[in-house]
Amino acid sequence: LQLVESGGGLVQSGGSLTLSCAASGGTLDAYAVGWFRQAPGKEREGVSCLGSSDSGTFYADSVKGRFTISRDNTKNMVYLQMNSPKFEDTAFYYCAADVEVPVNPWISDYWQGSWGQGTLVIVSS
Secondary structure (H helix, E strand, O other): OEEEEEOOEEEEOOOEEEEEEEEEOOOHHHOEEEEEEEOOOOOOEEEEEEOHHHOOEEEOOOOOOOEEEEEEOOOOEEEEEEEOOOHHHOEEEEEEEEOOOOOOOOOHHHOOOEEOOOEEEEEEO
């Protein structure tokens, strides 16, 4: 399974931005998908994840109520809608896929499957 993120860019604080994670070489609906981010000088952190076949959605406290993860199985894609982004949301965003949601989905090392190359989001204050 190969993953490619897109949709990053410059967004104003309080605006909105939607990131996409496109899959090839497999059916993404059969996988759990997670979104991670990494800001300069910081560790990669989990943002949100979605169980296979929409078996559940999970959000980090820092984005709960502002970000929404979703799938479009017709396009073999997963999205991360970012509403009311804050300056501290600035980071490279990565999607990851695995056969199931890991025991600790917020730690990148637990995702043993596929990773995308990342897309940069810059939130201007």
